[in-house]
Amino acid sequence: MALGSNTKFYETPNHPYQGERIAEESGLIGKYGLKNKEELWRTQSELRGYRREARKLLGRGAGNTDVTDREAAEFLARLQRIGVLGEADSLDTVLALDVTDILERRLQTVVYRQGLGNTVQQARQFISHGHITIDGQQVREPGYTVSVAEEDAVSFTSQSPLTDELHPERAEDQ
Known part of the structure; x- marks a missing residue:
């Protein structure tokens, strides 16, 4: 530098x-x-x-x-x-x-709004621990800006134990 x-x-x-x-x-x-x-x-x-x-x-x-x-x-x-x-x-x-318009586009907020995490803090933890992917690509940055095209492609990684519906940390309403 x-x-x-x-x-x-x-x-x-x-x-x-x-x-x-x-x-x-x-x-x-x-x-x-x-x-x-x-x-x-x-x-x-x-x-x-x-x-x-x-x-x-x-x-x-x-x-x-x-x-x-x-x-x-x-x-x-x-x-x-x-x-x-x-x-x-x-x-x-x-x-x-x-x-707030920009904060709503953060990956952390999108994961929470989609119900993948019970709280925004839990959504942040899932992201930083590598449980979240976008189009099959693991993203570990909670501040990543999610585009409209990527929004529907946010999910748990296939290797994550959170893919199991009965996992105790999964959101209640899923």
């Missing part, structure tokens, strides 16, 4: 001791089963990047419209592919996105 290269891909809050922000962050960490605030800050930075790109594309509308329209279409298609936006959404919708 070269000296001076930036390895931190998130921004910390400007004012670290704001009670309201701390309470909001703690609520999101509990709801989505995040390990620490760094995971939340990464997601917030990702959202800021999406908004920055949308503002740039909206502001560039006066220039070369063919290039801008193509870039905007590619940007919207990428966000639709990962499930953050719907088919009919526009660049203005990107500016209205919330951090």
Whole structure:
């Protein structure tokens, strides 16, 4: 790694001791089963990047419209592919996105929502212990962004003891 290269891909809050922000962050960490605030800050930075790109594309509308329209279409298609936006959404919708829209696309949340884990914490444990696959590929990263096409392909690995319906850790409603 070269000296001076930036390895931190998130921004910390400007004012670290704001009670309201701390309470909001703690609520999101509990709801989505995040390990620490760094995971939340990464997601917030990702959202800021999406908004920055949308503002740039909206502001560039006066220039070369063919290039801008193509870039905007590619940007919207990428966000639709990962499930953050719907088919009919526009660049203005990107500016209205919330951090929860991105947190809902995490593998950990998808595993929990599909009922493969009883809690988001258990879903995180199943992922990190190698019990979850996407299209037959083992994924051990709870923060992996699941695309819409991959969502139905999330399942237990064939070697996992959790594939047994009677396993005591399996969700009750399956």
